[in-house]
Amino acid sequence: MGTASKKTLRIGVDVGGTNTDGVVLDLSRGSSLDKSILAWHKAPTTTNPSLGINDAITTMFQTANISPDQVASVTIGTTHFVNAVVERDATRLSRVAVLRLCGPFSKYAPPCIDWPEDMRDLILGHYALLKGGLEVDGFLISDINETEIRAQCALIREKGIRSVVVNGVFSPIDTIERQEERAAAIVRAEIPGCDVVCSKEVANLGFLERENAAILNASILAFARKTIRSFQEPIKRLGLDCPVFITQNDGTILSGDMAARLPIRTFSSGPTNSMRGAAFLVQNELDEAMMVVDIGGTTTDVGLLLANGFPRQQAAYSDLAGVRMNFSCPDVKSIGLGGGSIVRNGETLTVGPDSVGYKLTEAALVFGGKECLTATDCAVLADSTLEIGDRALVKGSLDEEGIAKYKAVVKQKLEKIIDTMKTSPEDLPVLLVGGGAIIAPDELKGASKVLKPKWSGVANAIGAAIARVSAVVDTVKSTESKTTQQILEEICQDAIERAVVNGASRPTAKVVEMDILPLPYIANKSRFTVRAAGDLDYSRTDFATLHFGDSSEAEVQMDEYEKTARRAEKKTKPEPKEEVDIDSYRPTVKDRVWYINEIDLDWITIGCYILGTGGGGSPYQYMLKLREMLRRGDVVRVVSPDDLPDDAAVATTGHAGSPTVGIEKLGGDEMTEAQVELYKVCDQQPTHIISVEIGGGNGLQSMIVGASTNMNLPAVDGDWMGRAYPTKWQTTPVVFNERSPIWSPVSMTDGNGNVVIVPTATSDLQVERILRAALSTLGSAVGCADPPVSGAETKRWSVENTISQSWRIGRAVAKARKSNRVDHVAETILQECGGPEAGQVLWKGKIVGVHRTLRNGHVYGECVIEGADVIDNDAAADKQPVQKKDTSTAQPQFQGRIKIPFKNENIAAIKISQEVVNGEIVQTEGEVLGIVPDLITVIDAQNGEAIGTPEYRYGLLVIVLGITASERWTSERGIEIGGPKSFDMNHLTYKPLGKFVKPLSVIDEFNVST
Structure with missing residues (x-):
């Protein structure tokens, strides 16, 4: 049929909770949007999605006189699968x-x-x-x-x-x-x-x-097959001979059969589609990062679209309906504001968060509804140029003052969430998309310009139509026989080949993201993560269509879903979590014994990771273990070092190994087995137990091992580091040097039947070397047990009250979150560590560079942070009065860049400047803001959580805290063992951040005598 029959058209359909949007693109017509967008459609979502898709495509075909044989692909974005989970819908799970x-x-x-x-x-x-x-x-x-x-x-x-x-x-x-x-x-x-x-x-x-x-x-597979079949039915019915794709979270596509096997990859595709579509709509206007504000019928989703056209991603973990997962999702914040938001004009005018949602065209006054006043009604009242519904039906619903209040509330809500998502004080272009964009003003504070491009109402469908094809390789490889660069090149090629197999055209497929993480304590091993993406290869004819096998199942129609999808009695709702009144909460301390409960555990866990100074590994898995012990009735006791008898025998416990191993091989009984094996060769039986370090996962080990049935020992409120350090000889007993070696005999077990005992050694440094040599053979994740020291020695050597300090830090973070004051969380943490004299906020900004290398079993590297406004002003409007943000003093002290060198743990925070010399970037060190043995810790500016060195990545907004080290470390020998020289930074000199303030004991403050 000549040119007319050439398949050049892409159809994008987004099946949302409120509307089903469609668009037909022909990118062969050049870059002009007016030429490339042939047709678009928006209509309320039908409970049977097949009907909505059918109507959208049929209408667009008729509008633009399109023949089915011109269509190269249909790509569908959907919220159906994620909604099934969020709504806890038993009919679909x-x-x-x-x-x-x-x-x-x-x-x-x-x-x-x-x-x-x-x-x-x-x-x-x-x-x-x-x-x-x-x-x-x-x-x-x-x-x-x-x-x-x-x-x-x-x-x-x-x-x-x-x-x-x-x-x-x-x-x-x-x-x-x-x-x-x-x-x-x-x-x-x-x-x-x-x-x-x-x-x-x-x-x-x-x-x-x-x-x-x-x-x-797995839970949504059956429902996904049925839904995707319903997506494909209208395609077949309309005579389209082309592949059907489903969009996934990262702005790329899945074939229909792949989506039916992996529907979870579609969970966050809606916001991504809108952001990718937004980038397409302004492709000739902007070449910088921009804020995309997608206003739907019920919610407004805001994300930062990077200059490469893809959205900024969340950190390592994402949360959906309270379930923690580790696949990549766009970093999007949502508020209850949309075209269907219910407006109430009482003492104060409110807009949302409740909404009429998909019933907008029935419920809104402007469409003849009688139920309530909506944001769309108010937008029509406020703007006489809007041609939506019947203006006469809404006339008089609000007076001039009410309209002004409505506009102010909407403007304030949008400005606040935009400010929350910004990564610097500079204004950014703001792009308004979505069907509800009509309610947004033309000017917003914090926006260099506000754009409402033509076709913005169907940006999500456009994003679906232009979605690319991708592949990810995440693997651990040996660097023993090949260089890191050689391996990286091979993995990049593998990722590109996988993208091509998935449907990308070879000329356009390229690597868009890569990361290398050397694994500490593991000889010649690194983790490589590479993502490749490319445009869909429309010359391919081998795209699979869905094969369901069981023909009887294929007969089932989606009207079954139509009958049950909104059946409220079939859905379960999450039980409300009992709120803790943080200010009035008192831990259980009786007769100077602190009995740990789940609230205490949550706070201690947060504090331990912050005290880890980037190392020590995440305490998350150990928190889960200890929580289960508490729930089965185990008693966790903590006592003050002040109360130890001089002749007490205090055992030491600790985990050694790579944090990367810890995220895969979750602990078994290696910690308690190490103690049992040690006391087969050690005559003295323990009466108490202490953790080798409070920082990271080891901070919980004294409580876990102590509460185990074969130990039953109280944990001491203290540790041998007051933080995390990378080696066993960097402990306070070695600093005091009253006997040597301290750490022998020592035992190490892998939890799988393998045991190493070191009966004696010439020094603590030699103990370290022996254990490290065996560590990789035992899987790079082991439990260690050290011989007991006396109560008198513990009182002299230990960094005291560090479990209490962790508890107080965690309480500060929890309080900041609950009161919506995460913007002040850093200062609150420092207050719990002794106030302004005991530490300071060293820096606030965005991570702009990370470099890592493996030497002698440890990960060395540095993190570069550019100063930026990281304040999250997300105080809910319905909880606090709106206050104008003072930008005249927006963190002027955080200008420029700092670097944080690390060896598993953070070593220092140093100001740097960069200049180009002979075509190369030369970095010059400036003022040292903080250095070991003081604690240099990095927290997430958005939630107050610690960020470990393995989690450093470009784009994270962070706050760098400096906390003065315990006086146990500030002697000449302490600085020698735990200061800059111990990290081969001989050119730097330790200068204390402030004056050490001994952590306040929870036991002293809350004890009740019986």
Whole structure:
């Protein structure tokens, strides 16, 4: 048929909660938007999405006289799957069984341990911890046991569960043993027709988070197949012979069959589509970062669109309906403001957060509704040029004063959330998109310009139509026989090839993101993460269409969903979490013994990671373990070092290894086993226990091991570091040097039956070297036990009251969040550490560079932070009066850049300047803002959480705190062992940040004598 039949048209459809939007693009017509956008459509979403898609495409075909044989692809964005989870809809969520391939590990963190209780009860139907799993170096923890798996399948069959998740330790790097795939084959054979999800297909490294994502994915599989079939039905009915794609979270596409297997990847695609569509609409106007404000019927979503056309991503973990996951999602904040927001004009005028949502065209006065006044009604009243509905129907609903109030409220809400998302004080272009953009003003504070481009109402559909194809490789590789650069080049090529296999055209496929993370304590191993993306190759004819196998299931129509989707009695709602009155809360301290509960544990966990100064590993998995111990009735006791008898025998416990191993191979019994093995060769039995370091995951170990049934020891409120340090000889007993070596005999166990005992050694440095040599052989994650010291020595040597200090820091963070004052969280933390004389805010800004390298088992590197306005002024308007922000003094002290060198932990904060010399960037060091042994800690400016050195990444908004070190470290020998020279920074001299203030003991403050 000549040129007319050439497939050049792309159809994008976004099926939202309120509206279904459609667009037809022909990018072969050049860059002019008027030429490339042939048709668009917006209509209320139908409960049966098939009808809405059919109507959208049919209408656009008629409008632009389009023939089906011109269409190259249809790409659909949808919120259906994420809504099923958020709404806890039992009609759309299946029960799931989980088979873990983990050997003796992870038993203290069973599946769904960190889920809201109602979600866990709704979805988790069965789980089992089985043999299997890999170490980080690829060696087996153990092989899978087929008989064991078959026995579990019989139990799953009996329970009538048809969705199964298989999750193996380090499965994302398992390319040889293929344990998950082998186990999945057994399950399919034993339970014919069931859905089996291998966790490695869903997400990358991060055991619990990957498992969480796999479970949610498995739970919505049946519903996803039905929904995607309903998407494809109108395509076939309309005679379109082209592939159907679904958009995923990162602005790229999935084939229909892939989306039916991995629907979870579509969860956050709506905001991404809008942002990508927005970039397309202004492609010839802007070449800088911009704020995209997507105003729908119910909510406003705001995200930062980077200059490369992709949205800024969230940090390492994302949260959906209270479930923590580890796949990439756009960093978007939402508020309850949209075209359907209900407006109430009482003593004060309010707009939202409740909304008429998808009923807008029925409920709004301007459309003849009688129910309530909406934001759309008010927008029509305020702007006589708007041609929406019948203006006469809304006349008189608000007087001039009311209209002015309405405009002020909407303007203030938008300005506040834009300010929250900004990364610097400078004004940014703000791009308004979405069907509700009509309610937004033409000028906003903080915006260099406000753009409302033509077709902005269907930006989400445009984003779907132009979505690209991507692939991600996340793996651990040995750098022993090849250079890091050689390996990176190979992985980049692999990522590009995978993108091409997924459907990208080879000429356009390129690497868009890469990261290298050397693994501490593991010889010659690094983690590589590479993402490649490219334009869809429309010359391909091999795009798969969906094959559902069971023809009887294919007969099921979506009208079933139409009948049940809004059936309220079928949905469960999350139980409201009991609010803690932080100001009046008192911990349980009786007769100078502090009995830890879950509230205390939450706060201590937050504080431990902040005191980790970037190292020590996240305490998250250990918090989960200790929380489960508390829930089963174990008693966790903490006592003051002041109350120790001089002849007490205080044991030391600690975990050693790589934090990267810790996110995959969750702890077993290695910590308590190390203590048991030590006391087989050590005559003196312990009476108390103390953690080697308070920073990071080790900060909880004295309480975990102490409360275990075979130890039953009170934990001492203190530790041997007051922070985290990378080596065992950097401890206060070694500083005091009253006997040497302190740390022998010592034991080390891997939790899998392997034990190392060092009966004696010539020095504490030699103990360190011996243990490090064995560490990688034992999987780079071990429990250690050190011989007891006396109560008198503990009182002289320990950094006192550090569990109390962690508790107070965590309480400060919790209080800041609850009161919507995270903007002051840094100052509040410092107040808990002794006030202005004991520390200071060293810097506020955005991470703009991270470099890492592995030397002698430790990760060395530096993080560069550019000064920026990171204040989150997100005080809810309905809780606090609106105050004008003073920008005249917007953090003038944080101008320029600093660097934070680290060796597992942060070493210093140093001002730097950069200049180009002979074509190369030369960095010059300036003022030292803080340096070890003082604590240099980095927290997330948005929530007050600590950010560890493995989590440093470009774009994070951070606050750098300096906290003065304990006087245990500020002697000449202490500075020698824990100061700059111990980190090979001989050119720097320690200068204290301030005056050390001993942490206030929780036991002293809250004790009740009986």
